[in-house]
Amino acid sequence: MGSRHGPTPALVERVKGHDNLGVDVGQVLFGDTTSMTGDGPLGYYVAEVTGHMWFNGDVQLEVGCGIVPITYRNGSQVHTTQWAIGLEWPS
Helix, strand or coil, X not given: CCCCCCCHHXXXXXXXXXXXXXXXXXXXXXXXXXXXXXXXXXXXXXXXXXXXXXXXXXXXXXXXXXXXXXXXXXXXXXXXXXXXXXXXXXX
C-alpha cells in the first residue's frame, strides 16, 4: 500500500470499496478549542498532558466521551501533522 504520494490514495480507494466502512479524520482548528473523543483514557491523557480539567461521560458502560480544552499550535509538529491529515483525505 502506498505510493510516491504516500499511503492515503490507496487507503481512500480501499475505504471507498466498502459501503459499510467510514473514516472520521477529525478537524484541527488552530487556537483555543476542545479535544473531543470517544476514547476516555485518551481524554484523560490529554488532560494530564495539558494540565486542563476534563469531562468524561459513559453511556450504559458501552461507549463514552472525553472533552478537554486544548490549544492547537501551528508551530507544533504533532498539531500540524494532525491538521494535514484532515486536508489529505477527500470528502
